[in-house]
Amino acid sequence: MSLKELEEKKEKNKKARREFVKYWAEYVKNHDDKKWSRQQNIVINSQISE
Amino acid sequence: MRFDGEKLELARELSKLDEFVLEFVNILEELDLEYVIVSGYVAILTGRSRGTEDVDVIIEELDEKMTREFAKKIKDGGYWCINSEISNIYGMLKDDLAVRFAEEDRVIPNFEVRFASDKFERSAIENKVRVDLEQKILYISPIELQIAYKLYLGSEKDFEDALHLYKLFAEELDKEKLKEYSKQLEVEDSLDELEGT
Numbered sequence: 001m002s003l004k005e006l007e008e009k010k011e012k013n014k015k016a017r018r019e020f021v022k023y024w025a026e027y028v029k030n031h032d033d034k035k036w037s038r039q040q041n042i043v044i045n046s047q048i049s050e
Numbered sequence: 051m052r053f054d055g056e057k058l059e060l061a062r063e064l065s066k067l068d069e070f071v072l073e074f075v076n077i078l079e080e081l082d083l084e085y086v087i088v089s090g091y092v093a094i095l096t097g098r099s100r101g102t103e104d105v106d107v108i109i110e111e112l113d114e115k116m117t118r119e120f121a122k123k124i125k126d127g128g129y130w131c132i133n134s135e136i137s138n139i140y141g142m143l144k145d146d147l148a149v150r151f152a153e154e155d156r157v158i159p160n161f162e163v164r165f166a167s168d169k170f171e172r173s174a175i176e177n178k179v180r181v182d183l184e185q186k187i188l189y190i191s192p193i194e195l196q197i198a199y200k201l202y203l204g205s206e207k208d209f210e211d212a213l214h215l216y217k218l219f220a221e222e223l224d225k226e227k228l229k230e231y232s233k234q235l236e237v238e239d240s241l242d243e244l245e246g247t
Contacts, residue, residue, distance in 0.1 A: 025217035037062035
């Protein structure tokens, strides 16, 4: 894979990540706080040891 | 979640990070200090799906005596200072450096505390947003300033944080204020990119 192709792949990935951020923000906006935070806490709590 | 521009009501299930933050700001409240939480934790508190190793806290500028009292209270609360002797933090804070506090026997997560030293940090304190969280209260930076500042920081992670806040509070944001902060921080192009994303 050339550097140009790698750059295109990176750009595509960046766009996909941003689309997910938007999707998740909509999800948070339109769902009960408990519902989204329970899912988010799996991500956050896994980084913090007891 | 309900937000009216000045107050945010959240009924989220608390994360371990939220519990750390609420314990720490309780010490600031006991000392009656003006403070505001800025940066990544603001996005995370409101749902952004990522973790963090530090929580950024801006406090009002204190004199040496008050800083000693603050340091003692922090130490008595079970925290240690990672990047200084806890008794010497005044010099660092006065030099516009951040001091990092973590719970004893831990390094992360930690609280990165600095004095409000520029107009944006002072504005964050003056226009802070109250957050009601599980019958407790904490204060965060105005969302408009937070978005503009994240654009100023400029990494992709910061852009994503800004995007989360922008989309989440699309209806409640004061767009003129956001534009003004973006102008002052010279990130108008990034704001255009954000609005077009």
